[in-house]
Amino acid sequence: MRQLLLSITLLCVFLCSSQELKSPSEFLGYELGTQFTRHHQVVDYYQYVTATVSDRMQLQEYGRTNERRPLILAYISSADNIRNLDAIREEHLKSTQGESAASKAIVWLSYNVHGNESVSTEASMQTLYELLTVKKAYLENTIVIIDPCINPDGRDRYVNWYNQYKNIPFTVDPNSKEHHEGWWSGRSNHYMFDLNRDWAWLTQVESRQRLKKYKEWLPHVHVDFHEQGVDNPYFFAPAAEPFHEVITDFQRDFQVTIGKNHAKYFDANGWFYFTKERFDLFYPSYGDTYPTYNGAIGMTYEQGGSGRAGLGVKTSIGDTLTLKDRIAHHHTTGLSTVEVAASNAEKLNTEFKKFYRNKNFKYKSYVLAGEPDNIMALGKLLDQHGIKWGTPNAGTVKGFDYKTRKISSKRASSGSMLISTDQTKGTLVKVLFEPNAKLSDSLTYDITAWSLPYAYGLDAIASESLVKPSTTENAVKSLYADPPTIEGDKNSYAFLTDWNSMKDARFLAELIKKDVRVRFANKPFRLDGQSYKRGSLIITRSDNKHNEDFYNTLVATAKKYTKSLKVTNTGFVEKGKDFGSNYVKMVPDIKIAVLGGDPTSTLRFGEVWHFFEQQLNYPIAVLDADYIKAVDLSDYDVLILPDGFGYQKLVTEEMLKDLKKWVASGGKLIAMGRAIKSIDGEEGFGIKIRKKVNDSSVVRPQPFELTARERMKNAITGAIFKTRVDPTHPLAYGYKDTYYTLKLGNDNFDYLEKGNVAYIEGDTKPVAGFAGSTAQKNIGKSLIFGVESHGNGQVIYMVDNPLFRGFWENGKLFFANALFMVN
Structure with missing residues (x-):
């Protein structure tokens, strides 16, 4: 009888709590999927839920965006698990040391990293609600962490724009304005950075704050919810090749397990989907790869839609895709992911411990030397990732030399940096520091090289031996532990x-x-x-x-x-x-203008904007392309043209005339990437596109299915090349005679008559990453950075991007030199 009364009591508690907890639609006052929910309303709903079922949910604000919007995490589980949340977390983290008795599955669901992929946050609310009601059984042995919106600034930018331009009622006609965002789209964050490519580099405030919390949990499963083109069906795991070689067999196999469970639900509903295509697991700074390299089953889920879809849109085959449809799909895969994790909690814990066992990587230690400021900048990044580093014992280190690409020996100095793979984050160390990541397939979704010694301009040796650390005080960190030496007084010369x-x-x-x-x-x-x-x-x-x-x-x-x-x-x-x-x-007190708007790339513009405001801390004016022709350029000393498409439409003959006059009068024009094409071959500008060498094999008949691979012969997918530098030129002050550039495409320009500051000579094979055979033939004797005088002013050409994603630290001084030293 007592057991019966207890069961009845528990049933009543469940029914009452279920009745008390409002669904998102009930709370918001409109049916989910009929409107886009602004970020503050999303936060209101999460706060309401945690206040209503505080025994089964905790809500935490973990930071703020550039525009001061809150970043929140919701922790959802059974009442018993929530009471013991800290103990569960601490026991789970012991798994990284192989000593844990952890039994709970940890699942982290990340939504809306791209602001205009707006269905994600809507789906998060429905997923939260059902996990706490009809799917609460999943939570008995599972902790679910939900980040409902990684990118609130971008999301609200899109939602506010859509609410301004949508038809009432909304129209599914894809030609209508509500399906065509402008240049300032909602995809990226405040500084127009792609947060889904910043997990490893941590250039953005959202990424840094999020990683602090992620390190506290290191979940077993991490899902990054996205949207793709309107006409694409749903994508879920398993991912496509290339998989990085450090990814374990279990991580691969469990992706298949999850994918099959998703397929069961999609098949039952007659929904279309695809797997094992397009979205690979290689570049380390994604929301699927970075968690994977930290032991998780990291996955990207892609729903068709994005900024084009609005509340509903007609696809190319005449179907109508609605926001309700998109919510249903993301909601289904979210719950399916938790279901699989809950059913495999023991296996997930066992394999997570295995992931953190010592691995027999080829290179056991990395010893770096160079400019102390760059070493300290790298050390700061490693600290944020929880990667341990120090200094080696004085002595000779033998291994792969990043500069010569041969086995050599060097003596480690007291100012050298030592990073070993013999540590908890050893797998991440290998991924970030290896000289050249093994690429199983050249058809990749992103760049193929990122090795941090090249990115930070440091000499490096990768040793197959475990180099012993110094037992004395860390010499590298102590370089700046003491106050700087400041000699003299106010009367000094x-x-x-x-x-x-x-x-x-x-x-x-x-x-x-x-x-x-x-x-x-x-x-x-x-x-x-x-x-x-x-x-x-x-x-x-x-x-x-x-x-x-x-x-x-x-x-x-x-x-x-x-x-x-x-x-x-x-x-x-x-x-x-x-x-x-x-x-x-x-050094001149310069007034700087940066071109914004179409035709600049939002991402490339954002890199320049962020460089000035968050890295250099120097004021700029942003001149929009819509009105720049009406601006008196004589008010500015420097004009920067960020990389972008379609400059030819903006830079008319009249504008070229004005630019040349302004430069000749003492102005400084910095043209980056494809912006250079707008002045290529024009009178008064000495820059010229190189004539490309054609590969005769291209004209031979090829099977249709090999077309993409044939195109790869002409492609460079984010590869690192060694360049020659003229350190006597002001643009190269602070550099030696070699610079490693990250080349993102196959655009090439001839040497200038003079003023060639960084350039590729005869060696066109990349030191890391992929470059097609024809592309390599074309980049020999090509310009990377150059300066040309024109009257009293200068034109500075930056063919490659020294500010790419804010993480190529060794390129940034070139940009500072362009501003202050070239005059």
Whole structure:
């Protein structure tokens, strides 16, 4: 009888809680799928649910976006599991050390990383509701973590735009305005970055805040919900080749297990889907690959729709795709994922522990050396990922040399960096540091090379032996643990410092903003027994006599950026050019404009915008293409044309004439990527596209199914190439004679008559990544970065993108040089 009463009581509790908890449609006041829900309304619903069933759900705000919208996580499980949530998490993390008795499955569902792939967040609310009601049995041995919107800024940008332009009632006619977003689409975040390509690089505030929480859980399963083109059926796991070689057999097999479960539901509903195509598991900074390299079953789910679909749209075959349809599909795969995880909790825990056992990777240690600022920048990134690093014992290290691409030996110095795969994050270390990732299929969805020693401009040795770390204080980290050395006082003749990194560029930018005048050396010099390189900064008392607080400002800024300052009481150098020479120039206080809008790429524009506001901290004006022809360019010293399509429509003969006049009068034009094509071959501009070498095999008849692979002969899919650098040119101050560039396409330009600063010579084989055979023939003797004088001004050509996704750290100083040193 007592058991019967308990069962009746529990049934009543369940029925009451189910009745009390409103569905999304009931709470919002409209049927889910008939309107787009703004982010604050989504947050309201999640707050309502956690207040109503607080015993089975916790809600956490883990950060804020650039536009101050909250980022939230919902933790859903049984009442008993929620009471013991911290203990469950701690026991789960012990699995990474192989000592855990964990028994719960951990599933993390991430929605709306691309803002205009807007169905995701809508589906998250329905999934949350049903997990807490009709599917609550899944939660007995499962913790479900839901991030309802990774990208609130982009989502609200899309939703607000759609609400402005939709028809009432909405129209399914794909030609209607409501199906055609403008240039400023909702896909990316505030700074127009693609957050789904930032998991490893952590350039964006959303990514950094999210990763802090992700590291606290390291789920067994992670799903990234997306949308693709309107005419595509649903995509779910298993993924396509290439799979990175570190992905385990279990991770591959479990993707199949989940995919088959999804297929069961899709088949029953007559829904179309595809698997094993297009979406691979290789590039490490995706929402499926990054979790995979941290032990999860990482997956992308792609629903047809995206920004074109609105509330409903007619497809190319005459079907109507509605938001309700899209919600149903994402909702189904979300619940199916939790179902499979709940049914396989024991297996997931067992295999997760296996993933974190020591692996016999070829390279056991990576030893890096180079510019200390770049080492520290890399160290900061590794700290954010929880990757341990330190310094090696002094001695000789033998292994693969990234520069020569041969086996060699080098002596490790006290300032070297050591990263070993013999650590918890060893798999991630291999993926991020290996010289050249093994590519099983050249048809990939993204770039094929990203090795961090190249990205940070550091010399590196990959050793097959486990290099012992130093037992003394970490020399690398202590480089900046102490305050910088600042010599002299306010009566000193001049203060001197070096120019090697983005830290130096930030230091200079802040001095300029604070009205401190700075000179730089165009020739090496020697003074007071010390040698100084080209680009060295010279701050004199005389130049700043107008600034009463000059000395205090200089010292405070130097401390802020940990910049040591040498002092001298003379401008008479021992070797080189005296401070009054024409070779010692003033850094100009420049006013900078950046072109925005169509025809620039939103992503490429965003990289420039983010560089100035979040990395260099220097003001810019954004001039939209819609009205730039009406702007008086004489108000600006620098104009930047980001990479993009269709510049020929904007850069008319009249605009070319105005640009040439402005440059000749002293302006500085920085043309990036495909923007260069708009001035290619034009009178007054010496840049010319290289004539391409044709591969005769292309004209021979080929089977239709091989067409895509034939095209790959002409493709370069994000490969790293070694370039020659002229370090005597102001654009290359702070660099040595070699630079590794990330080439994203096969556009090539001839050398300039003079001013070739970085260029590819005869060796056209990439050091890492894929480049087709014909593409390699075409890039020999081609320009990467160059400068051309025109009257009193300059045109700077950046064929490759030094700011790509904000993570190619070693390219950024080229951009700073273009602003401050080239004059």
